[in-house]
Amino acid sequence: MNSSDLYARLRETVLVALTKVVPGLPEDVAARVEITPPRDPAHGDMATNAAMVSAKAARLPPARIAAALVEHLTAAPEIASAEAAGPGFVNLRLRPEALRALLPVILAAGEGYGDAATGAGIKVNVEYVSANPTGPMHIGHCRGAVVGDALANLLGKAGFEVTKEYYINDAGAQVTALAWAAYWRYLQAIGSPMTEEAFAAEVPGGLQYKGEYLIGVGQTLAKEYQAALATADLGIESPEVWLDVVKDHTINAMMTEVREDLRLLGVQQDVFTSERALVASGAADAVIERLHADGLIYEGVLEPPKGKTPEDWEPRPQTLFRSTSFGDDVDRPLRKSDGSNTYFANDIAYHADKISRGYDVLIDVLGADHGGYVARMKAAVRAVSQDSVKFEAVLCQIVHIMRGGQPVRMSKRAGTYVTLRDLLEEVGKDAVRFTMLTRKADAQMEFDLDQVLATTRENPVFYVQYAHARCRSVLRAAAEMFPGSPPDGEDLAAAPVDTLTGEPELTLIRRLALWPRTVEAAAAAREPHRIAFFLYDLAADFHMLWNRGKDDSTLRFLQADQPAETRARLALVAATAVVIRSGLAVMGVTPVEEMR
RNA sequence: GGACCCGUAGCUCAGUUGGAUAGAGCGUCGCCCUCCGAAGGCGAAGGUCGCACGUUCGAAUCGUGUCGGGUCCGCCA
Numbered sequence: 173m174n175s176s177d178l179y180a181r182l183r184e185t186v187l188v189a190l191t192k193v194v195p196g197l198p199e200d201v202a203a204r205v206e207i208t209p210p211r212d213p214a215h216g217d218m219a220t221n222a223a224m225v226s227a228k229a230a231r232l233p234p235a236r237i238a239a240a241l242v243e244h245l246t247a248a249p250e251i252a253s254a255e256a257a258g259p260g261f262v263n264l265r266l267r268p269e270a271l272r273a274l275l276p277v278i279l280a281a282g283e284g285y286g287d288a289a290t291g292a293g294i295k296v297n298v299e300y301v302s303a304n305p306t307g308p309m310h311i312g313h314c315r316g317a318v319v320g321d322a323l324a325n326l327l328g329k330a331g332f333e334v335t336k337e338y339y340i341n342d343a344g345a346q347v348t349a350l351a352w353a354a355y356w357r358y359l360q361a362i363g364s365p366m367t368e369e370a371f372a373a374e375v376p377g378g379l380q381y382k383g384e385y386l387i388g389v390g391q392t393l394a395k396e397y398q399a400a401l402a403t404a405d406l407g408i409e410s411p412e413v414w415l416d417v418v419k420d421h422t423i424n425a426m427m428t429e430v431r432e433d434l435r436l437l438g439v440q441q442d443v444f445t446s447e448r449a450l451v452a453s454g455a456a457d458a459v460i461e462r463l464h465a466d467g468l469i470y471e472g473v474l475e476p477p478k479g480k481t482p483e484d485w486e487p488r489p490q491t492l493f494r495s496t497s498f499g500d501d502v503d504r505p506l507r508k509s510d511g512s513n514t515y516f517a518n519d520i521a522y523h524a525d526k527i528s529r530g531y532d533v534l535i536d537v538l539g540a541d542h543g544g545y546v547a548r549m550k551a552a553v554r555a556v557s558q559d560s561v562k563f564e565a566v567l568c569q570i571v572h573i574m575r576g577g578q579p580v581r582m583s584k585r586a587g588t589y590v591t592l593r594d595l596l597e598e599v600g601k602d603a604v605r606f607t608m609l610t611r612k613a614d615a616q617m618e619f620d621l622d623q624v625l626a627t628t629r630e631n632p633v634f635y636v637q638y639a640h641a642r643c644r645s646v647l648r649a650a651a652e653m654f655p656g657s658p659p660d661g662e663d664l665a666a667a668p669v670d671t672l673t674g675e676p677e678l679t680l681i682r683r684l685a686l687w688p689r690t691v692e693a694a695a696a697a698r699e700p701h702r703i704a705f706f707l708y709d710l711a712a713d714f715h716m717l718w719n720r721g722k723d724d725s726t727l728r729f730l731q732a733d734q735p736a737e738t739r740a741r742l743a744l745v746a747a748t749a750v751v752i753r754s755g756l757a758v759m760g761v762t763p764v765e766e767m768r
Numbered sequence: 769g770g771a772c773c774c775g776u777a778g779c780u781c782a783g784u785u786g787g788a789u790a791g792a793g794c795g796u797c798g799c800c801c802u803c804c805g806a807a808g809g810c811g812a813a814g815g816u817c818g819c820a821c822g823u824u825c826g827a828a829u830c831g832u833g834u835c836g837g838g839u840c841c842g843c844c845a
Contacts, residue, residue: 208784211791221787224825234825258788259825304845341845447845477841478769490842501771501841508843515845543772544840567773569838611781614773616838618780623794627807630793634807642805649805686784693784705782708792721805728805767807 177688189244194230216263224260234260278747279665283754286687291332298324300537302339305426309433309592318608320537322700330695336441343447351419353381357390455521468494498551569616602761606633609704639711643749667739680713
């Protein structure tokens with residue numbers, strides 16, 4: 173148990189009392205006992221459902237248990253009063269000193285405050301972004317990148333051993349088409365007279381990637397590879413000569429861009445796994461072999477999807493994976509009709525690879541268009557790992573960019589395509605990251621460019637950053653006011669804080685007390701957005717305190733003639749700053765020292 | 769035809785995994801402030817949590833059905 177978690181400590185107290193009231197309390201009932209801050213502050217600091225959840229096991233009405241609990245709890249040292257209420261709640265009012273005692277704990281722990289142990293000993297792999305290396309990253313990728321990165325940070329804070337991973341989808345038809353497009357730019361770079369139409373007619377599947385971002389790739393090819401390529405027949409009719417070289421170079425160039433995009437977004441992943449390398453190693457075939465040995469592979473014919481039969485549909489025997497044995501709706505094909513592996517087959521091999529690296533949980537952060545993919549992947553991971561590894565998916569819904577209340581149409585042709593780079597340049601990394609986390613991942617979101625740039629309360633990024641800047645500003649001013657003992661860190665942790673008696677101060681401390689619990693709950697739910705909302709609420713509590721000093725200067729944090737009281741308030745301010753920083757660190761947002 | 773996600777105030781969204789009288793911001797209305805501790809403060813109105821059953825002490829939350837929006841459903845990745 174984390175001793176800096178006030179709620180966890182109190183829960184222990186309640187459980188001890190409950191076992192006295194209900195001897196032989198079953199484990200599963202004890203696990204359901206919660207300590208929560210009541211919605212209505214009039215109900216006290218905390219409330220517990222202990223009486224209600226144990227009523228059945230105890231064969232007593234909740235009210236009776238609650239009454240008995242009240243007696244025991246009133247005797248607890250940190251509890252000022254307890255009372256039974258409503259359908260069987262026990263409302264607890266803490267002694268203010270129990271709340272204040274949290275401040276030195278927070279200051280001593282620093283940004284480690286809120287670290288949890290719920291994930292101790294559990295290895296998690298979080299795979300995110302994993303965009304095709306076929307062009308610059310756009311807004312769609314951005315949300316997954318931010319959510320995945322923040323989720324990984326969050327799990328790390330909750331004690332999990334986390335690996336951040338990127339799966340490079342560099343095999344298959346897409347990158348072959350990309351290589352052809354790069355080859356076209358190469359021809360242009362060396363002054364080939366061939367027209368685009370003539371070229372496109374020669375390309376299997378047509379010329380797909382017409383973006384200008386490949387011009388530079390073509391030029392580099394011309395410069396660096398011409399010597400090597402020139403010895404061979406470079407004709408369009410002999411792609412086997414150059415395709416692999418061009419593909420290699422183009423993928424590398426694209427991945428360099430992607431990595432730069434990620435770096436600008438503050439995303440740093442630990443492992444990059446190449447699908448192409450995986451395929452080349454024969455991993456996919458090996459996995460299919462294994463599943464075959466387990467009787468999970470067969471040759472069969474799939475039914476066409478009802479209501480939407482493709483025009484060229486004809487029944488064909490295929491190599492199928494028995495995913496229905498693991499809860500999927502239909503069995504899934506592993507080989508195309510030409511015998512090559514499907515993306516799914518390669519992906520099974522990839523996840524098998526992750527499993528072999530010893531993870532207990534695999535989390536994929538995916539776009540919403542992959543929703544239909546989750547069941548089969550879950551099935552595959554269960555099959556490959558003998559049910560020992562858990563697969564989870566976090567789906568990110570679409571982001572609509574808004575400006576002036578109007579949606580910004582994304583069109584490559586019209587040139588209104590918003591790349592991640594554009595977005596970062598316009599609003600900055602921190603605002604992008606924070607804003608992407610102000611919605612549940614599985615809800616569609618509108619990204620309002622005007623709001624993100626606004627310097628008012630309606631902009632959560634600004635509001636939270638401003639709270640931190642105000643904290644830091646107070647601490648800086650304090651250093652000038654008391655040059656002898658600059659208030660910081662350990663010094664403030666030792667400051668007596670019993671002068672903090674006002675309700676707004678205690679409200680703020682209650683919020684700070686919720687941080688460890690917020691981390692645990694958000695990590696368990698895989699919902700990093702909860703951190704953003706917590707910080708917003710925390711900022712609101714702090715701003716409220718600050719605003720009191722605007723009206724009444726005797727309520728300001730710094731009072732030159734009251735050094736002791738000032739130090740107590742500084743401890744509160746410093747603790748607030750610590751928690752904000754701790755939360756922003758999870759989100760990958762840089763805390764600012766001052767607003768400019 | 770089926771699967772998954774979403775449906776909460778006029779708008780954009782939270783809702784601590786089943787708790788008490790469902791919240792925030794914006795917008796609307798009213799009052800206060802114009803102080804660099806700048807980039808506001810206080811308050812009001814606004815809700816059948818899409819709808820209907822069900823589960824139980826208790827449902828926005830869980831189950832079934834239904835309506836609406838989104839995503840997807842063999843050889844794209």
